[in-house]
């Protein structure tokens with residue numbers, strides 16, 4: 001079965017894990033620090049904290065940035081649920097900004113309109129979580145400009161885009177955003193099984209995250225109310241969680257990060273093949289890449305004008321599945337999830353570009369181990385079913 005995404009594991013990954021199993025630490029040992037160091041240098045940020053998954057990274061961020069019920073946090077409807085759920089974890093108020101119809105990331109013009117709308121009501125937008133959808137960087141120049149002008153916290157949910165570059169800069173994420181979120185789930189650009197990371201140039205913010213990922217416990221004498229108790233003693237000043245990552249996961253992450261360039265090159269090769277072969281199939285709109293970016297191709301999202309064909313998306317999925325090809329859709333717009341509708345009053349028609357994109361969107365298989373032969377099979381199957 002060919003799926004839309006899949007991890008790449010080779011002998012060097014297995015060796016890296018076996019090495020950890022023979023050592024003294026399984027969780028929170030030297031590999032955690034080393035993976036954090038490697039991520040910092042890859043992404044050009046001063047500080048990093050690894051956690052148990054990308055959702056935990058978003059959750060701890062929402063707490064460490066002090067979001068409150070009166071705070072409005074904006075994000076895009078075209079993202080994985082976890083991005084928006086993190087706003088609700090902090091009891092803050094989520095709202096959305098529609099996408100740019102060209103690259104499907106948050107539209108800076110619509111963001112500015114929304115900021116003005118809230119300002120008129122004397123409400124403040126505390127933060128914006130932008131998502132580098134499919135591996136294509138957002139318009140970060142505009143987002144940074146708006147963040148400085150309107151003084152909101154700018155977060156890059158970079159879970160799709162590790163390995164991308166913006167204006168020839170691989171370190172763009174930590175350059176432009178105040179906080180960068182990573183996930184190392186198996187379908188992402190590198191994997192640790194489950195895993196996530198938070199990067200920032202703000203030392204006290206990352207220290208807070210490091211404290212919260214282990215229950216909020218502190219043993220550092222300078223932070224203790226009671227400095228006399230003894231070496232076994234710890235205190236809790238903020239409620240945290242067990243969101244630790246393990247040494248096993250980080251050893252895998254260190255080895256995977258070494259192969260990232262290779263992984264992205266493979267993804268790019270597959271995307272080029274799709275670009276070239278699908279260009280001439282009627283009713284298909286291909287994903288676009290702006291001139292100033294290098295796409296990480298986490299997804300290959302096409303749009304099919306089903307209304308012009310005599311097949312529905314559901315039928316396409318079933319017929320492809322018969323041919324052992326599993327397609328996917330990224331994403332059902334978050335504001336249309338029943339919980340969001342009933343809790344916050346969102347409805348159909350609120351974010352039209354996102355809804356239009358969703359209704360035609362299909363993600364084709366793309367991952368480093370997908371063979372050219374199988375890419376050709378996806379292309380010819382699609383061609384046959386659509387025409």
Ligand SMILES: *Cc1c(COP(=O)(O)O)cnc(C)c1O
Nearest residue numbers: 053054055080082159183184185
């Ligand atoms: C995968 C993903 C997450 C969540 O990461 P997990 O590690 O699965 O918890 C968050 N945001 C986006 C955009 C993602 O793709």
